Amino acid sequence: MRKQLRLRRAKDFARLRQQGQTIRHPLMILSLLPNDLPYNRYGIITSKRLGNAVKRNRTRRLIREAVRLLHDGLKQGYDVVIITRHESVGKPYKVIQEAVYQLFLRVNLVKENK
RNA sequence: CAAGUUUGCCAGGUGGUUGCGGUCUGCUUACGAGCAGGUUGAGGAAAGUCCGCCCUCCACAGGGUACGGUGCUGGAUAACGUCCAGGCGGAGUGAUCCGACGGCAUAGUGCAACAGAGAGUAGAUUGCAGUUGAUUAUUCAACUGUGAGGGUGAAACGGUGGUGUAAGAGACCACCAGCGUCGGCAGUGAUGUCGGCGGCUAGGCAAACCCCACCGGGAGCAAGGCAAAGCAGAUGCAAUGAGGCGACCCGUCUCGCAUCGGGUAUGCUGCAUGAUGCGUGGCGUAAGUCACGUACCAGAUAGAUAACCACCCAAGACAGAAGGCGGCUUAUCGGUAAACUUGGAUA
């Protein structure tokens, strides 16, 4: 995922937390807000409660891969933050990908024809 | 062959497709960046943050006290609580391993619940023995001697055998253990060993205060430096003051400082050529060190190693750099090399 598509400022995370629309899933939580840009930006939060650094990195990489592959099929112009929950640690890639896709479907971000 | 000890090394591999961080070259450019190709991209513990150091700021890092740390000897090192070699003590048949291992005979202070007669310049309940008196056919009482036996405790002031005695005791003797002191020899030293003399016995705890020797100024890369952006002041104290200084005093420097409130939290740098890795040789028992040659080997900043497929095998554990380095400690599926020990078998 290119640097341009990443959510990087602490301000942006705070804004999503204050004003964003939030959707829950057993494996993760998704937060959404329009950003007035022609493209989406994504942020992934892996809390220290998930485990050690290896577990956090592994979980974040799987989610990032899922988002990367789904990116072209999404409506653009939103900031998206995905917060991982404890249950998502150790899950295989297929499960993570399906969870991310379901979340995008529920917030109506997937383009109709895809 | 089996069991074991020590010291090292490795930490899934190969190929394909799609992706990510750094860097180099070329091209494009709206100067924000983009595209193409090459190259490179986590560990033995990257971890815990338990020590040490480099580095940075605090004054140029000063003096004393306090406080803290280390603690057999010699060496290695930038330094260490680390490492190497040796000594002593302990464990093991052995290779080997373990040890906060200075000093309660260098001074002083303190502690030991309960039990027990007595717990520190020991003590006398029971016991043993003698004398006297009562009673009488074996007991009782008083006084004196005694510390061997029983008993308590984590711990009770040498052990064994004898002499001796009313009963006993280092009271005396022999041997053994242990202590002090003087001297010889070996060793740089810790220490070992041999001999003489002394008094016959000196208890434990210093990860109790403490004494001795040595070491330590404080804080930390969110340190610190440069640039940019932004905001709003108020109150209190004050030159016999306040701060640097966050243990205290001296000394020294600066002129403001504290509290509440408000603003910012971006970019560059520090930041990777170093006590660096590898190879060869010299010196050293070794830890190491010196010389020469050679290599450049992660550098992110919401934080780069991933996803999918195929094949192979012994079926993949613990685990992810965040300024750097030397150690220690903790986690860990396994594989492998060398040396050595013990037992068995064969020649």
Added chain:
RNA sequence: CGGGGUAUGGCGCAGCCCGGUAGCGCGCUUGCAUGGGGUGCAAGAGGCCCUCAGUUCAAAUCUGAGUACCCCGA
């Protein structure tokens, strides 16, 4: 990334510096008092002192290693 702190009955805390007896408040149980409840009075139960080693005769306390939680720093 760096610095600091805490862990003791169900809950909130003492005790640790200077080692031998674990204590306080609330809560809980039982009894009394009341027609019943609350309040009150009396009695009682409940803790291998976060875990594992070491020092010591003896460790909640001293020392080392680990675990969990909390706070602070541009």
